[in-house]
Amino acid sequence: xxPEAGGTRPRADDPAGPSREVVDQVRRFNRAxxxxxxALQDAFLARGRPLxxxxxxxxxxxxxxxxxxxxxxxxxxxxYLSRLLRSLQHDGLVRVEPSAADRRVRTARLTxxxxxxxxxxxxxxDELAGTILRPLTGGQRARLASAMSEVQRLLDASxxxxxxxxxxxxxxxxxxxxxxxxxxxxxxxxxxxxRSTQVGDDELTPPAGLLLLATLHGRxxxxxxxxxxxxxxxxxxxxxxxxxxxxxxxxxxLLAELERRAAASGATTARLETNGTLTEAIALYRSAGxxxxxxxxxxxxxxxxxxxxxx
Amino acid sequence: xxPEAGGTRPRADDPAGPSREVVDQVRRFNRAxxxxxxALQDAFLARGRPLxxxxxxxxxxxxxxxxxxxxxxxxxxxxYLSRLLRSLQHDGLVRVEPSAADRRVRTARLTxxxxxxxxxxxxxxDELAGTILRPLTGGQRARLASAMSEVQRLLDASxxxxxxxxxxxxxxxxxxxxxxxxxxxxxxxxxxxxRSTQVGDDELTPPAGLLLLATLHGRxxxxxxxxxxxxxxxxxxxxxxxxxxxxxxxxxxLLAELERRAAASGATTARLETNGTLTEAIALYRSAGxxxxxxxxxxxxxxxxxxxxxx
DNA sequence: TCCATTCTCTGACTAAAGTCAGAGAATGGA
DNA sequence: TCCATTCTCTGACTTTAGTCAGAGAATGGA
Numbered sequence: 001x002x003p004e005a006g007g008t009r010p011r012a013d014d015p016a017g018p019s020r021e022v023v024d025q026v027r028r029f030n031r032a033x034x035x036x037x038x039a040l041q042d043a044f045l046a047r048g049r050p051l052x053x054x055x056x057x058x059x060x061x062x063x064x065x066x067x068x069x070x071x072x073x074x075x076x077x078x079x080y081l082s083r084l085l086r087s088l089q090h091d092g093l094v095r096v097e098p099s100a101a102d103r104r105v106r107t108a109r110l111t112x113x114x115x116x117x118x119x120x121x122x123x124x125x126d127e128l129a130g131t132i133l134r135p136l137t138g139g140q141r142a143r144l145a146s147a148m149s150e151v152q153r154l155l156d157a158s159x160x161x162x163x164x165x166x167x168x169x170x171x172x173x174x175x176x177x178x179x180x181x182x183x184x185x186x187x188x189x190x191x192x193x194x195r196s197t198q199v200g201d202d203e204l205t206p207p208a209g210l211l212l213l214a215t216l217h218g219r220x221x222x223x224x225x226x227x228x229x230x231x232x233x234x235x236x237x238x239x240x241x242x243x244x245x246x247x248x249x250x251x252x253x254l255l256a257e258l259e260r261r262a263a264a265s266g267a268t269t270a271r272l273e274t275n276g277t278l279t280e281a282i283a284l285y286r287s288a289g290x291x292x293x294x295x296x297x298x299x300x301x302x303x304x305x306x307x308x309x310x311x
Numbered sequence: 312x313x314p315e316a317g318g319t320r321p322r323a324d325d326p327a328g329p330s331r332e333v334v335d336q337v338r339r340f341n342r343a344x345x346x347x348x349x350a351l352q353d354a355f356l357a358r359g360r361p362l363x364x365x366x367x368x369x370x371x372x373x374x375x376x377x378x379x380x381x382x383x384x385x386x387x388x389x390x391y392l393s394r395l396l397r398s399l400q401h402d403g404l405v406r407v408e409p410s411a412a413d414r415r416v417r418t419a420r421l422t423x424x425x426x427x428x429x430x431x432x433x434x435x436x437d438e439l440a441g442t443i444l445r446p447l448t449g450g451q452r453a454r455l456a457s458a459m460s461e462v463q464r465l466l467d468a469s470x471x472x473x474x475x476x477x478x479x480x481x482x483x484x485x486x487x488x489x490x491x492x493x494x495x496x497x498x499x500x501x502x503x504x505x506r507s508t509q510v511g512d513d514e515l516t517p518p519a520g521l522l523l524l525a526t527l528h529g530r531x532x533x534x535x536x537x538x539x540x541x542x543x544x545x546x547x548x549x550x551x552x553x554x555x556x557x558x559x560x561x562x563x564x565l566l567a568e569l570e571r572r573a574a575a576s577g578a579t580t581a582r583l584e585t586n587g588t589l590t591e592a593i594a595l596y597r598s599a600g601x602x603x604x605x606x607x608x609x610x611x612x613x614x615x616x617x618x619x620x621x622x
Numbered sequence: 623t624c625c626a627t628t629c630t631c632t633g634a635c636t637a638a639a640g641t642c643a644g645a646g647a648a649t650g651g652a
Numbered sequence: 653t654c655c656a657t658t659c660t661c662t663g664a665c666t667t668t669a670g671t672c673a674g675a676g677a678a679t680g681g682a
Contacts, residue, residue, distance in 0.1 A: 018444035022456045026440035029459040030352055033466060036528075038345040050638055068659065080640055082661050104648045104659040129337035133329040135469050137560055144469075145333045147461035148340040154455040155343065158446050217347070249448055361668060379629065391670055393631050415629040415678045628679075634672090641666075649658075 029151075044128040045121060052076075056084050057093060057110070057118055064109035066099060093117055156216055157248035162257050165213040167201045167225070172211055175223035179240035186277050187301065197299045199237055203227050210261060211238070214250055221245045224254040226262055233269035233307065234262035239281065251284050263310040270310055273302035340462075355439040356432060363387075367395050368404060368421070368429055375420035377410060404428055467527055468559035473568050476524040478512045478536070483522055486534035490551035497588050498612065508610045510548060514538050521572060522549070525561055532556045535565040537573055544580035544618065545573035550592060562595050574621040581621055584613035 018026075045054055059070055071081050085108055088094040093114035099105040110118060133141050165172045183191035204211045204225045214222035221242040227235040236258055241251045262270050272290070274281055282304060290306035297305075329337075356365055370381055382392050396419055399405040404425035410416040421429060444452050476483045494502035515522045515536045525533035532553040538546040547569055552562045573581050583601070585592055593615060601617035608616075 018441060018452055022444060022452050023437055023440040025456040025459055026443055027436050029463055030348065030436070030439070032463050033459075034344060034348045034352060036466075036470075037341055038349045041341055041345055052639065071659095077639095077641065078660065079642080079662080083640095086661090098648095102649070102659085106660065125338050125341075126334055128341070129334040130329060132337055132466065132469050133333060135471065135564070136465065140465055140468060140560065141329055141333050143461065144465040145336040147458045147465065148336055150454065150458035151462055152340055152343050154447065154451055154458065155348065155443065157451060158443050158455075159347070160446065249451065253446070363669065382629095388669095388671065389630065390632080390672080394670095397631090409678095413629085413679070417630065624682085626679100626681095629677085630675105631677105632673100632675085636671075637669090639666100639668080641664100643663085643665105645660105645662085647659085647661105649656105651656095652654085 041128060045124055047120070047124070052080075053084050053088055054121060056081075057088060057114060058121055060094065060108050060110055060114070062110065062115065062118070064107055067096070067106040067108055070108065088114070153248060156245060157250065160214050160216050160221065160245065160248070160250055160253070162212050162214050162254060164206075165211050165223075167204045167211045171215070171220040172213055172223060175213065175220050175240055176238055178242070179223070179238060182240070183275070183301070187275060188277070191301060196301055197297065199225075199227065204237070209237075210258075212254060212257060212261075214241070214245075214254055216245060222250055222254060224251075224258050226258050226265075228262065228265050228267065233271045234265070234267035234310075236270055236272040239272075246280075251281075252288060255284065255288055259308070259310055268310055269307060271296060271305070271307050273297065273299050273305045275301050276303040352439060355435055358431070358435070363391075364395050364399055365432065367392075368399060368425060369432055371405065371419050371421055371425075373421065373426065373429070375418055378407070378417040378419055381419065399425070464559060467556060468561065471525050471527050471532065471556065471559070471561055471564070473523050473525050473565060475517075476522050476534075478515045478522045482526070482531040483524055483534060486524065486531050486551055487549055489553065490534070490549060493551070494586070494612070498586060499588070502612060507612055508608065510536075510538065515548070520548075521569075523565060523568060523572075525552070525556075525565055527556060533561055533565060535562075535569050537569050537576075539573065539576050539578065544582040545576070545578035545621075547581055547583040550583070557591075562592075563599065566595065566599055570619070570621055579621055580618060582607060582616070582618050584608065584610050584616045586612050587614040 042051055045051070047054065049057075055074070056070065059065065059074060065073075067081065067085070070076070071078055074081070076084075085094060085096055089096060091113075093111055094108055095111055096106050096108050099107045133144070136144065167173070167176065180191060180193055203209045204227065207228070209225060209227045211223060211225040213220055214224075221244065223238055223240055224236065225238040227237060229235070236255070239251065239254065241254070259270055270290075271293075272285065273295075274285070276282070285306050288308070290308045293305050293307045295302070295305050296307075353362060356362070358365065360368075366385070367381065370376065370385060376384075378392065378396070381387070382389055385392070387395075396405060396407055400407060402424075404422055405419055406422055407417050407419050410418045444455070447455065478484070478487065491502060491504055514520045515538065518539070520536060520538045522534060522536040524531055525535075532555065534549055534551055535547065536549040538548060540546070547566070550562065550565065552565070570581055581601075582604075583596065584606075585596070587593070596617050599619070601619045604616050604618045606613070606616050607618075
């Protein structure tokens with residue numbers, strides 16, 4: 001059930017909001033594509049088995065998976081998941097054993113028959129794509145793939161959420177770690193955190209500072225932080241975006257949100273320093289209104305210092 | 312459950328088939344859109360009511376609908392539909408009465424409360440689109456709308472089916488009627504079927520001829536016909552595509568299928584005549600390999616005659 | 623008038639997709 | 653050792669999305 005464009009009600013004239021025709025296009029897409037594709041897909045992949053079971057079979061994967069990981073990934077009730085596994089086990093497609101690392105945990109693995117069934121599902125998914133593509137010309141196929149990629153990427157961009165996080169949390173740690181790894185790879189002389197100006201976890205925790213995490217469907221895909229000072233400029237730190245979501249405006253959004261929060265904390269100026277190798281980051285800062293200024297600290301890995309008024 | 316790209320199996324080297332990466336893109340899209348967008352949509356529109364009921368509420372619409380029309384449109388079992396209506400009736404949202412035209416038939420109408428509930432659904436669908444669009448920049452929104460439109464149109468193109476039909480059937484009649492209407496509008500002097508060279512229904516019915524219908528999700532969107540002659544060229548007739556699906560290669564597909572069937576019936580040549588006003592049709596024929604030839608009949612409304620070898 | 627067809631509804635039922643409660647085992651920190 | 657927490661499983665159950673059978677009323681054509 002997808003209500004189509006509700007064309008009887010004009011959109012409020014909000015310059016920051018989406019226009020009527022864009023909203024209508026999204027609604028039309030929701031109706032036409034989401035539902036139809038879903039029904040077609042379900043029909044294609046069912047194979048006489050409940051979809052929940054088929055889905056689980058696929059998610060267990062060729063390497064197996066812990067039940068709790070499956071529970072969390074598929075967002076299923078422990079009881080229901082147990083039942084689905086029982087059913088697949090009964091059909092000889094799955095084997096469930098206690099994990100060696102923690103005997104409370106079960107690990108599910110596909111049997112030989114389970115792997116064969118999964119391969120059939122794989123083929124079926126290919127066939128489904130084939131039925132969609134076959135009636136089209138070569139040019140139409142390329143255009144469809146390109147448009148689908150664009151829709152998908154923009155829906156991802158839309159789904160990215162920003163939230164404050166404690167720098168000690170695993171997700172935050174992972175992002176900062178990825179940031180440091182990338183710096184080590186891209187700087188000509190490498191990067192060692194110990195040689196850089198130290199920033200403690202407390203400094204990025206309210207009220208002294210703040211770390212923002214960007215997540216896509218719960219998965220961390222970026223971070224950025226603020227060091228706040230009384231009567232002095234706020235410092236932007238730890239700006240990193242996962243390569244998987246670059247080009248989608250996430251960095252810009254993160255930076256804008258950091259600026260907002262800095263201003264809300266009373267800061268009138270934001271500052272940051274960066275290495276000359278990070279050309280895309282520098283371009284982002286410039287286009288966001290940062291001007292290059294004389295060095296304001298002695299960070300060994302920096303060659304450029306930027307500042308922006310926050311009014 | 313959406314299997315993602317099954318990247319371990321190389322695609323057969325079939326130049327006419329879709330490439331591996333296009334198939335993978337379609338599979339990724341199916342996964343991303345169907346599951347995520349579908350689930351989000353259901354959550355948004357549920358409002359504590361089963362989706363089937365919400366869907367029915369929407370489909371009844373502001374003007375009401377016959378139960379049998381709803382049954383056919385939504386492809387629901389008569390018993391189940393009756394139950395859904397009962398439930399909505401119990402909630403005071405729907406009124407069901409015998410139709411004046413045929414007392415076997417029931418007409419369902421929304422009550423005042425039903426109309427209010429429908430308006431809420433309308434608003435919710437807007438809000439759903441809004442949540443998708445709001446995190447995006449203006450440029451991203453425009454790009455998303457454009458990409459969605461492209462995906463939708465190409466999926467429509469993909470979903471179009473060609474099938475033989477009896478020219479007397481309502482769908483065929485509707486297409487031929489639309490064709491004649493368009494000719495009447497576009498020809499400078501108008502068009503009257505009676506002044507044109509007559510083609511009887513039997514002439515477009517096997518074995519004397521053939522009519523092909525193009526349908527999109529069961530709805531007729533185009534037609535084309537053949538008149539077959541022993542030891543003489545086959546004639547292409549009644550080529551019409553609905554404006555809603557023009558530009559998607561449907562005409563080309565129809566024409567190609569007619570040629571195939573003509574060749575399969577032993578014809579070595581295909582012929583057609585057309586009015587000079589139909590510039591897109593002429594362009595299609597030319598690009599499909601038809602050459603202009605001297606007039607081979609005295610069709611009063613034609614100014615161009617074309618021919619193509621079918622080997 | 624008869625009869626085949628169409629339509630809606632009710633009875634009876636099923637399968638799938640879950641939820642909630644709670645028991646028992648395992649883990650790790652105080 | 654104790655205890656809070658985590659994990660899985662089983663019991664019991666519900667809701668949703670339907671299906672199939674068949675009855676009774678209405679329609680239209682022979």
